[in-house]
Amino acid sequence: MSRADKIREAFAESHGAHWHPTDAYSRAVWLGAGLVVAGMFLHQVELVLFGVPLVLSVLLTHKPKGTPTVSVRPVPRGAGAGVVHTVAHVDGADAEIAVIKVPGGPRAVPAHSPDLPVKIRRDAWGPGVDLRLDHLFAGPDGMHVYGPIVGTEHVRTILPPVEHHPSGPLPPRPAGLVGIHRSPRAGDSTELRDIRAFQPGDRLKRIDWRVTTRTGTVHVRERHAEADAEIVLAIDTRTDVGADVADWSSPHYGATARPDGSLDRAVRRAASMAAGYLRQGDRVALMDLSRPQLNVRPGVGRRHLMRIRTQLVVCVQAAGWASRVALRKLPHGSVVVLLSPFLDDEIAELAVQTRKHGHLVLAINTLPLPLKPDRETPWGEVAAEMIAAEHRLRLRRMTQHGVAVTREC
Amino acid sequence: MLMRLAIVLAALPVALILHLESETIAPLVVVAALTAVSALMPGSAGPALLIGYAAVAMAFGDGHPLRLGVLLMIPALHLIHVTSALAAVVPVKTRIEVAALKAPARRFAIVQAISFLVAAFAAFVPSGPHIGFVELLGLGSLTVVIAVVALRI
Numbered sequence: 001m002s003r004a005d006k007i008r009e010a011f012a013e014s015h016g017a018h019w020h021p022t023d024a025y026s027r028a029v030w031l032g033a034g035l036v037v038a039g040m041f042l043h044q045v046e047l048v049l050f051g052v053p054l055v056l057s058v059l060l061t062h063k064p065k066g067t068p069t070v071s072v073r074p075v076p077r078g079a080g081a082g083v084v085h086t087v088a089h090v091d092g093a094d095a096e097i098a099v100i101k102v103p104g105g106p107r108a109v110p111a112h113s114p115d116l117p118v119k120i121r122r123d124a125w126g127p128g129v130d131l132r133l134d135h136l137f138a139g140p141d142g143m144h145v146y147g148p149i150v151g152t153e154h155v156r157t158i159l160p161p162v163e164h165h166p167s168g169p170l171p172p173r174p175a176g177l178v179g180i181h182r183s184p185r186a187g188d189s190t191e192l193r194d195i196r197a198f199q200p201g202d203r204l205k206r207i208d209w210r211v212t213t214r215t216g217t218v219h220v221r222e223r224h225a226e227a228d229a230e231i232v233l234a235i236d237t238r239t240d241v242g243a244d245v246a247d248w249s250s251p252h253y254g255a256t257a258r259p260d261g262s263l264d265r266a267v268r269r270a271a272s273m274a275a276g277y278l279r280q281g282d283r284v285a286l287m288d289l290s291r292p293q294l295n296v297r298p299g300v301g302r303r304h305l306m307r308i309r310t311q312l313v314v315c316v317q318a319a320g321w322a323s324r325v326a327l328r329k330l331p332h333g334s335v336v337v338l339l340s341p342f343l344d345d346e347i348a349e350l351a352v353q354t355r356k357h358g359h360l361v362l363a364i365n366t367l368p369l370p371l372k373p374d375r376e377t378p379w380g381e382v383a384a385e386m387i388a389a390e391h392r393l394r395l396r397r398m399t400q401h402g403v404a405v406t407r408e409c
Numbered sequence: 410m411l412m413r414l415a416i417v418l419a420a421l422p423v424a425l426i427l428h429l430e431s432e433t434i435a436p437l438v439v440v441a442a443l444t445a446v447s448a449l450m451p452g453s454a455g456p457a458l459l460i461g462y463a464a465v466a467m468a469f470g471d472g473h474p475l476r477l478g479v480l481l482m483i484p485a486l487h488l489i490h491v492t493s494a495l496a497a498v499v500p501v502k503t504r505i506e507v508a509a510l511k512a513p514a515r516r517f518a519i520v521q522a523i524s525f526l527v528a529a530f531a532a533f534v535p536s537g538p539h540i541g542f543v544e545l546l547g548l549g550s551l552t553v554v555i556a557v558v559a560l561r562i
Contacts, residue, residue, distance in 0.1 A: 024494030027457045033555055035464055040547050045474040045531050048547070050464040052527050053487035055554055056520045097509045099499055108505040110512075141513055142494035 017149055019064050025143040028054045061140035066093025068111065068137040068146055070100060075120060075130050075154055082122060087115040088133055095137035095146060102133065111137060125158045125267070126256025126313055159309040160271040194222040230298050230331040231277045233270045234287045235312070236340030236347055237263060237319035241367065245384050246374035256316050262341035262366040263319060267312045269364060270339055274308045284308065285331070288315045289340070289347070290322030298331060325350050335360045341367035343387070348394045352401040363398055363405045367391060411505050412496035413448045416456075419488035420444040423463050426478040426485075430470050447493055456493035460486045475532055483528070484521050491517055 035051025038044070069091045075084055090098050092111025099108045102118050109116060120130050131154040136147035195211055198218035211219040240263035241248045247258075257263040270286070277284050278300060286296040286308050296311045325346055327336065336359045340347050355361045371388050374380030395405050420440060427436040439462060446455035467482055491513060499505065 022494065022497060023452050023454075024456075024490065024497060027460075027490065027494075031457050031461060033551065035461075036547075036551055039468070040544055040551070042468070044468040046468040046479050047464055049475075049479065049483055049524065049528050049531065050460070050467070050486055053483065053520050053524045054460075054490060056523055057487070057490065057516070059554065059557065060516055060520060096512050097495075097498070099503060101500075106500045106503040108499050108503050108509050110506065110509045113506070113508065136498060138495070138498045141491055141516065142498045145498050 017067075017147065019139065019144050019146050021063075021144055022142060024141065025058070028058045028143065032058065057141055058143070061143055063144050064094030064096075064137075064139040064146070068093040068095045068098070070098070070133050070135045070149075070151065072118070072131060072133060072152075072154060075156065084120045084122060084130075086118050086120065086131070088118050089115050092137060094139065096140050097138040097142070098135060099138065100133055100135045101151075103131065122156075122158055124255040124257075124259065125160045126316065127155065127157045128256075130154045130156045157310070157313055159306070160267045160312050162275040162305075162309070163268065163272040165272060165276050192221060192223060195219050196222060230283045230285060230334040231273075232285045232287055232298075232327070232330060232334050232336045233274060233308070234289055234327055234336055234338045235266050235270055235315060236289045236325065236338070236366075237266075237315050238290050238321050238325070239263075239341055239343055240319060241341055241343070243368035243370070244372045244374075245380065245387065246372075246376065256313070257319075260368060262368065263316060265366040265368070266339040266364075267316055269366070270312055270337075271309050273337060275305055278302070278305050285334075286311055286315075287327060288318075289325040289327065289350070291315065291318055292326065292328050294318060295328075327354055330354070330357075330359060333358065335362065338363045339366055341365065342391060342394050342398075343367065345394065348398055351398050351403045355402045361403045363395070363403050365391075365395060365405065365407055369408065410501055410503075412492055412499055413451065413501070415492040416448045416451065416489060416496060417444055419485055419492055420447070420459065422481055422485045423459070423489070426482055427463060427466055430467070430472070430478060436466055447489065448496075451493040452497035456489055460489055475528060480525075480528065483524055487517065487520060487524070 032051045032054025035047045036055060039047030039049075039051060071089045071091075073086045073089070075086050088100065088102065090100070090109065090111065090113060092098055095111035097108055098111045098113070099106055100116065102116065103120060107116070118131065118133075122128075122130070131151075133151035135149050135151060136145055138145050195208055196219065198207065198220050202220045206220040206222070208219045208221045240252070240258050240261050242258050242261040252258040252261070257267065274284050274286070281300060283298040283300055284304065285298040288294040294311060294315050296308055299307070327350065330336065336354055338347075338351050338354075338361060340363070342348055342363070342365055351361050351363050369388070371384045373384035377383075395407060399405050420443075424437055424440040424444070427440055428434070431437075440459065443455055443459035443462060446453060447459055449455075463482060463486060467479055470478075472478070495510075495513065
């Protein structure tokens with residue numbers, strides 16, 4: 001064994017998952033024995049009397065055995081944000097005191113105490129660690145310790161919350177059978193969609209002879225497709241900004257997305273809209289504008305809503321700047337809901353182009369307004385006003401090209 | 410924080426006794442410094458130095474070997490040892506349940522009872538230069554104790 005291995009082994013023996021003596025043990029042995037011996041040789045009974053308690057404290061204690069453990073009753077995974085309660089079971093073996101790092105601060109309890117109640121706070125949606133009970137067990141008088149042990153991480157993923165929006169003016173229909181919104185595509189159903197002039201490729205059996213004889217030109221009857229509308233929720237995950245412009249360049253710690261920032265708003269709105277449309281029986285798809293590999297294909301039902309909410313978390317985890325945005329493989333005639341802070345021209349251009357391709361585009365602005373300028377720089381107010389003005393201009397341009405824009409999220 | 414406060418409280422009588430037995434302020438300053446080190450770093454050599462310094466200072470001070478100061482110092486030094494040992498394994502902001510301290514308190518009481526029995530025994534042992542038999546007995550007992558401890562190690 002090399003010298004480095006010996007040093008490493010000695011270092012490892014001073015901590016970790018086994019019983020090992022502490023400084024207090026060495027103090028009691030060497031100082032206690034030293035005082036007693038010195039007292040005898042120097043004929044000083046005081047030294048003997050001061051050393052006796054230390055020697056006795058060693059004699060009256062013993063090196064603990066066994067493997068103490070701390071286990072946690074599993075926390076419900078599907079629970080949303082809020083406070084969750086569970087219990088930690090402490091099996092102290094030969095230990096006397098258990099020191100456990102629970103949420104709210106470490107606690108020292110008897111090693112054979114009943115189950116320890118643990119309160120877990122879940123403040124934000126997204127992935128995170130619910131609980132990690134780091135612990136240490138101490139033997140009698142803290143002369144031997146077991147640990148410190150890094151506890152097992154209990155991870156969880158809280159899905160974005162769903163806010164139930166009131167229903168629209170349309171009458172309620174049986175959910176799950178057929179969507180409330182009809183697909184804008186032409187098809188072979190019995191419902192009339194339009195009567196238009198004959199085009200090359202149209203079938204002769206669709207000619208409406210009555211209109212043709214009245215107008216003098218050949219007209220055909222167009223029918224609706226036997227399909228529900230397809231809603232595409234397109235989310236822009238390239239930027240996550242809040243109302244305070246000064247914080248835009250600094251990262252946010254402690255949550256997946258900046259609380260009440262543009263990404264947080266986008267995800268919450270997307271989850272709520274997906275729930276609303278799916279409840280009405282429509283087919284909903286999810287698209288990440290900068291990472292098409294994370295897209296979710298159109299689907300219906302409650303399980304699809306769970307899929308979309310889970311994928312929203314994945315999208316936010318992978319969020320980051322991308323040079324290009326694209327809406328690929330858009331279903332023909334779909335309704336595109338674009339959730340973005342619209343901080344660059346490329347996203348506005350994408351909305352306009354999508355509209356020009358015949359899709360109904362609803363642009364939801366997720367930028368928190370009004371913007372708070374950076375007070376630490378004299379140009380902060382001007383910069384914030386410039387950003388806001390460009391933003392207004394972008395939204396106006398989209399409106400002029402037929403994109404429905406909501407200015408507040 | 411509670412255990413570190415207990416170290417300071419246990420060191421208070423030590424400082425007071427040493428100050429009363431000394432004509433200078435030096436012991437008070439030394440004990441205060443070592444107490445601060447012990448409270449801030451209970452896992453360091455601070456508690457050992459504090460106990461050792463107080464023991465040596467009392468042993469070589471004037472007065473009867475079993476005077477009141479010595480008798481008060483015996484539980485105080487032991488308390489410094491116990492509280493330092495516990496403070497070294499408990500993080501600073503730990504909430505300590507009183508039940509967790511019940512066993513150490515019981516053991517402290519037992520150790521002190523035995524220590525005072527030893528003190529009472531010492532009061533009856535004849536003193537003077539011709540006590541070879543007592544020394545031999547004491548060293549023999551200590552050898553047994555060390556052997557027991559060494560075997561456990």
